[in-house]
Amino acid sequence: MWQQAINGVFLGAIYALFAVGYALVFGVLDILNLAHQAVFTVSAFVALAFVAGGSMPLAIAMPVALLAAGLIGIGLERVAFRPLRGRSDSNISGLISSLAAATILEAVALQIWGPDVRRFPQGTFPDKPLSVLGATVSALQLTIIAVSVALMAALTALLRATRLGRQIRAVAESPRAARILGVDVDRVIAWSFFLSSALGGAAGVLFGVAFNSVSPDMGRSVELKGLAVIILGGMGSIAGAVIAGFALGLLEVLTVVQLGSSWRDAVSFGVLFLVLLVRPSGLLGKAAIREA
Amino acid sequence: MSDLASFFLTYQSLFSFIGLNSLLALSVYCTLCCGQLSLANAGFMAIGAYAGALLTQNAHAPYALALLAGALVPALVAVPLGLPVLRLRGVYLAIATVGFGEVVRLGFVNWSYTNGALGLVAIPQKTQPWMIWLALAVVMFALARLRGSRAGYALEAIREDEPAARSMGIPSTRYKLSMFVAGAAIAGLSGALEAHLTYMVAPNGYGFSRAVDMLVYAVVGGDAVFYGPVAGAAFLTVLPEALRGAARTLGLSPGPLRMFVNGAILLGVILFLPNGIVSLPRTLRALRLRKASRAALG
Amino acid sequence: MLLSVEELERSFGGVRALDGAAVQVARGEVHGLIGPNGAGKTTLLNVVSGLFPPTRGRILLGGDRIDGLPPHRIASLGITRTYQNIRLFPGLTALENVMVGAHLVRPGDTLRRMFFLPSARADEARARDAALQLLSRVGLRERAHDRVSGLSYGDQRRVEIARALASSPRLVLLDEPTAGMNAAEVQAVAAVIRQVATQGQSVLLVEHNVQLVMQVCDRITVLNFGKVIAHGEPAYVAGHPEVIAAYLGTAA
Numbered sequence: 001m002w003q004q005a006i007n008g009v010f011l012g013a014i015y016a017l018f019a020v021g022y023a024l025v026f027g028v029l030d031i032l033n034l035a036h037q038a039v040f041t042v043s044a045f046v047a048l049a050f051v052a053g054g055s056m057p058l059a060i061a062m063p064v065a066l067l068a069a070g071l072i073g074i075g076l077e078r079v080a081f082r083p084l085r086g087r088s089d090s091n092i093s094g095l096i097s098s099l100a101a102a103t104i105l106e107a108v109a110l111q112i113w114g115p116d117v118r119r120f121p122q123g124t125f126p127d128k129p130l131s132v133l134g135a136t137v138s139a140l141q142l143t144i145i146a147v148s149v150a151l152m153a154a155l156t157a158l159l160r161a162t163r164l165g166r167q168i169r170a171v172a173e174s175p176r177a178a179r180i181l182g183v184d185v186d187r188v189i190a191w192s193f194f195l196s197s198a199l200g201g202a203a204g205v206l207f208g209v210a211f212n213s214v215s216p217d218m219g220r221s222v223e224l225k226g227l228a229v230i231i232l233g234g235m236g237s238i239a240g241a242v243i244a245g246f247a248l249g250l251l252e253v254l255t256v257v258q259l260g261s262s263w264r265d266a267v268s269f270g271v272l273f274l275v276l277l278v279r280p281s282g283l284l285g286k287a288a289i290r291e292a
Numbered sequence: 293m294s295d296l297a298s299f300f301l302t303y304q305s306l307f308s309f310i311g312l313n314s315l316l317a318l319s320v321y322c323t324l325c326c327g328q329l330s331l332a333n334a335g336f337m338a339i340g341a342y343a344g345a346l347l348t349q350n351a352h353a354p355y356a357l358a359l360l361a362g363a364l365v366p367a368l369v370a371v372p373l374g375l376p377v378l379r380l381r382g383v384y385l386a387i388a389t390v391g392f393g394e395v396v397r398l399g400f401v402n403w404s405y406t407n408g409a410l411g412l413v414a415i416p417q418k419t420q421p422w423m424i425w426l427a428l429a430v431v432m433f434a435l436a437r438l439r440g441s442r443a444g445y446a447l448e449a450i451r452e453d454e455p456a457a458r459s460m461g462i463p464s465t466r467y468k469l470s471m472f473v474a475g476a477a478i479a480g481l482s483g484a485l486e487a488h489l490t491y492m493v494a495p496n497g498y499g500f501s502r503a504v505d506m507l508v509y510a511v512v513g514g515d516a517v518f519y520g521p522v523a524g525a526a527f528l529t530v531l532p533e534a535l536r537g538a539a540r541t542l543g544l545s546p547g548p549l550r551m552f553v554n555g556a557i558l559l560g561v562i563l564f565l566p567n568g569i570v571s572l573p574r575t576l577r578a579l580r581l582r583k584a585s586r587a588a589l590g
Numbered sequence: 591m592l593l594s595v596e597e598l599e600r601s602f603g604g605v606r607a608l609d610g611a612a613v614q615v616a617r618g619e620v621h622g623l624i625g626p627n628g629a630g631k632t633t634l635l636n637v638v639s640g641l642f643p644p645t646r647g648r649i650l651l652g653g654d655r656i657d658g659l660p661p662h663r664i665a666s667l668g669i670t671r672t673y674q675n676i677r678l679f680p681g682l683t684a685l686e687n688v689m690v691g692a693h694l695v696r697p698g699d700t701l702r703r704m705f706f707l708p709s710a711r712a713d714e715a716r717a718r719d720a721a722l723q724l725l726s727r728v729g730l731r732e733r734a735h736d737r738v739s740g741l742s743y744g745d746q747r748r749v750e751i752a753r754a755l756a757s758s759p760r761l762v763l764l765d766e767p768t769a770g771m772n773a774a775e776v777q778a779v780a781a782v783i784r785q786v787a788t789q790g791q792s793v794l795l796v797e798h799n800v801q802l803v804m805q806v807c808d809r810i811t812v813l814n815f816g817k818v819i820a821h822g823e824p825a826y827v828a829g830h831p832e833v834i835a836a837y838l839g840t841a842a
Contacts, residue, residue: 032383083563088680091382092329096511097562099504103555111548224394224500227387235383262402265394272391277376280384437703440714442696449690452679459639461665461694461757516681 002135004253010141012249013148014210018203018222019229019241020152021196027172027236028192031094035076036200036226037219038105043069043201044208044218045113052121062205069201070194076101077193082186102219110216117215125209144206151202152242155195159238168192172236221265228268231275234285244283304421308489310529311424315482317509317521318431322475324515326468327451329382331503332373332389333479335396336366338498340480341487342406345415348488355418355488362484363477370476374469393503400495411494412487419489427485428522431478435518443467479506508554512561514568523570528554591650592617592792593638593669593761598647600630600637600816607633608644609816613794615761620783620793622807622824624800626836630816631796632674635763638794639671640664651761666694668760672750672767674796678738684749685734688721691756724752727785729778743770751782761792768799780806800837804828812836 018040025033043065050061080097087093126139159165170178171188179185207222208214229248233240248268255267275282316333323330344362347353353361377388401409438444449457450464458464487493505528513524532550539546565571593615600608608630615621623631637644640661649657656664670691678687689696696717702710725731728748738746747767754762764783768776776799783793783806797803803810804824811821812833820830827833 032387080559080563087566092386093562093566095329095383095386096507097559099508100555100559100562103551103558107548107551107555110551111544115547220500224390227390231384231387262398266398266402269391269395269398273388273395276380276384276388276391280380434704438700441700441703441710442693442698442717443700445686445690446693448682448686449679449693452681453677455641455661456673456677456679457690458661459641459665459671460691460753461662461670462690463662 002133004257005250006135006137006141008250008253009246010145010210010249011253012246013145014203014207014245015222015225015229015249016242016245017148017151017199017206019226019233019245020155020238021200021203022226022230023233023236023238023241024155024168024192024196024199026230027238028168028189029081029094030236031081031091032098032227033076033081033196034095034098034223035080035102035105036098036196037223038102038109039069039072039076039197039200040204040207040222041214041216041219042072042105042109042204044204044214045109045118045216046201047205048118048120048208048214051124052118058120058124058209062202065205066198066201069204070198072105073193073195073197073200074190076197077190081193082189106216106219113216115216117213119212119214120209140209144210147202147206151199155199155238158195164188164191225265225268228272230282231272231280232282234282237282237284240282240284306530306533308419308421308424310526311421311428312482312486312489313506313509313525313529314428314522315424315431315478315485316506317513317525318428318435318518319475319478319482320506320510321435321515321518321521322471322478323468324510325451325518326447326464326471327454328378328468328472329386329507330389330472330475331386331500331507332370332392332472333475333506334498334500334503335389335393336370336476336479337483337486337502338396338400338493338495339366339369339483341483341493341498342400342412343480344484345412345487345493346406348416348418349412349414358418358488359423359481359484362487363481366480366483367473367477370473371469374472378465378468378472390500390503393498393500397495397499400498409495411492411497413492415487415491415493417488417491419485424485424489427481432518432522439518447471508558512558512568514570516567517570520568520570524568527569528557531557591615592619592652593794594648594650595634595638596648596650598634598637598649599645600633600642601645607816608637608647610647610818611813611816612818613811613821615792615794616808617760617792618787618790619808620787620795620806622803622810623794623796623813624798624803624810625813625819628815629813629836631813632765633816634813635671635765635794635796638664639669639763665757665759669763670754670757670759670761671763672747672754672765674765674769676743676746676750678746678750678753680739681737683735683737684725684730684741684745684752685718685721687738687749688724688752688756689717691753692717692721694757721752721756724755725749727755728752728782744772744775747771748775748779751779755786755791759791761794762786764793764795764797766796766798768797768802776802 021036025031046068047061047065050056050064051058080101081094084093084097128139130137130139159168167183167188170183171185175185229244230241232248233244251267252264256264319333340362343365344358347358347361348355373392377385380388400406406412446462446467449462450467454464509525509528510521512528513522514520531553535550535553536546539549561568565575591614595611595613598608598611611630611634625631636642638649640659643658648655651667656667679690697713699710699713722731722734725734728751730745730748733741733745738749751767768779780802786793795807807824809822810824810827812819812827814836819832819836820827
């Protein structure tokens with residue numbers, strides 16, 4: 001039983017970390033950023049390149065990959081989202097624009113690194129199995145859980161306790177009001193994208209390390225799971241994304257055990273539908289229409 | 293004359309795919325024209341493809357019946373799906389339809405009767421190009437006649453401002469559902485036609501990327517008029533062929549180059565030409581006029 | 591009595607926008623609804639037109655209850671409206687906007703158009719003529735084929751009025767229809783409003799232009815803090831001490 005729990009928490013930690021990025025951008029801009037999964041993928045490749053090609057230890061390659069991801073995020077915002085800001089249909093056009101950006105990023109990854117699955121070189125990470133409360137867990141799994149939780153905690157602390165965090169929350173509430181209060185909305189949005197993409201990139205590196213597999217289409221499967229997570233958690237809510245991420249991870253692992261692995265993905269979409277039919281705003285999401 | 297004939301023969305399959313992709317783009321247009329962003333049509337296409345293929349393969353039904361089933365079965369599914377889902381706003385609707393598409397795909401992957409992930413093969417190759425063109429002509433005709441009708445005005449109003457449209461007595465849910473069902477039928481028909489052209493169906497050919505492709509055809513071509521999606525589909529179907537040579541000269545792999553160009557075109561359109569490539573002549577004319585008037589004013 | 595609004599309450603969170611409001615509009619009457627900003631006038635219109643239901647109270651149209659019905663049902667029963675912040679369809683022309691407004695009185699013609707039946711063409715021509723006539727009535731015939739997003743605010747408001755009249759409603763709700771208009775335009779609107787009443791239709795007019803209201807309305811209801819503070823003929827209301835106090839209070 002504990003084994004399932006640990007596996008579920010492990011999977012859920014990555015889902016949560018990925019989904020938090022979605023939630024952050026949606027909260028601030030009211031746009032679903034479908035390029036998030038491409039940043040997830042590219043970041044994993046960057047980490048792999050530094051570890052395999054540059055013989056850098058993972059502990060250093062990962063922050064580098066996060067930084068790269070964050071910078072890509074800022075570029076994304078400037079090129080694909082900012083020009084659409086005034087438009088009336090900005091959330092639909094933003095979605096399509098992010099799709100375009102995702103395609104471009106994937107194409108670049110595909111060209112540089114090819115379509116095959118790549119693996120981290122031997123000895124990149126510790127593989128020691130440990131025993132925790134009667135379940136077998138690898139040191140790697142524990143590290144991944146710890147890193148995910150640490151990053152999510154760091155984001156929460158930033159949002160709650162720093163000036164930038166307050167400004168981000170203000171813009172998420174109402175950009176117009178924030179601007180009147182003197183907040184540099186453009187800068188805040190850029191920072192939100194930086195943080196969102198850095199976290200998405202972190203999820204990508206951790207995912208790649210967790211399953212020791214990095215490929216240009218790795219983002220696709222997580223992207224759709226991520227949608228289920230933010231719908232369950234509530235679209236603009238970071239806390240919701242965290243809770244829902246872990247919940248979905250646990251649910252998925254339990255489903256595989258009880259019903260077999262062919263049902264694992266169906267569970268996410270079943271939950272997605274149920275939530276949309278019964279309570280579209282999810283567990284903690286914003287129900288009302290956002291002010292301009 | 294014989295040159296034209298041989299030209300068509302060489303590129304017959306390309307033209308057939310232009311036709312099929314145009315139908316798919318128009319199926320997405322059905323929902324876009326009343327303001328709904330639905331990514332469900334790949335799922336409906338799958339249902340139509342399987343329905344048609346199963347009828348010809350297992351029941352040895354006449355092709356016309358298989359095509360009819362290909363259109364009707366997805367339409368029937370669209371009704372109970374649409375009623376709750378069309379109540380959702382914007383992005384939530386898009387996500388719900390993505391979820392539907394995944395559920396359909398996973399359903400077929402796990403259905404042993406249809407060979408799961410391997411799908412059906414050796415489907416009789418019954419599709420003739422004229423059938424595709426006929427279907428396309430009928431759909432385009434219907435959409436053209438819809439424009440200017442009472443329903444056509446209502447759909448535009450719903451697209452621009454649904455609550456205001458409702459306050460004028462327009463029963464928006466009924467109209468949105470009708471277009472959703474129509475889109476499902478068209479996508480299903482295309483699925484059946486394609487299945488009997490490529491003689492195979494497999495679930496992973498109808499996933500999220502297929503749904504996105506259809507949307508991109510419609511958006512790039514222009515989703516404000518009924519011929520826009522057709523232009524987009526034609527352009528984006530021919531493009532990979534044209535790029536193949538370019539890839540070789542540039543020393544790039546064709547797959548990534550095609551993806552890159554697709555992404556760049558989509559980005560360019562959404563940023564600079566939001567009404568699609570069919571609005572290009574109008575936009576250029578407006579730019580020229582502005583430049584001329586600025587010059588005239590000195 | 592065509593429209594009877596009784597003891598209407600509507601709250602948003604903790605805010606009571608309407609607190610027992612009541613209005614009576616007779617057939618062929620132009621009824622003014624005035625009051626300081628935030629008095630609840632637009633909220634009342636929103637509830638009557640079905641945008642959201644009341645928390646408490648009743649709305650009767652011709653004796654039948656309509657509170658809680660969806661907007662398109664209420665429209666089909668004969669109530670149309672304009673909006674304080676103008677909600678025309680921006681991508682459509684003035685003519686097209688008005689033709690959308692005629693939805694309820696135009697027969698469905700999708701199938702007939704597929705077969706090019708002449709009756710469909712005749713119906714469309716009739717709808718088009720009626721729409722052009724309405725635009726003439728509001729003085730905008732020449733702008734019929736202009737996209738509304740390019741029109742001035744005053745012109746846009748007049749198109750919105752034409753659109754609201756297109757379905758020959760029993761009752762038209764006008765929400766500040768003359769905001770941003772010059773004196774000539776205001777008089778044009780006044781004339782349209784009086785004309786509508788002579789044809790037996792009713793108007794519920796929310797306005798800040800008190801002069802216009804005095805000029806054009808048969809009776810007036812004054813709201814403040816979601817409650818009725820006075821109602822009756824223009825002269826009576828104009829001299830009512832509470833009304834004067836409410837307006838003087840907000841003028842400061």
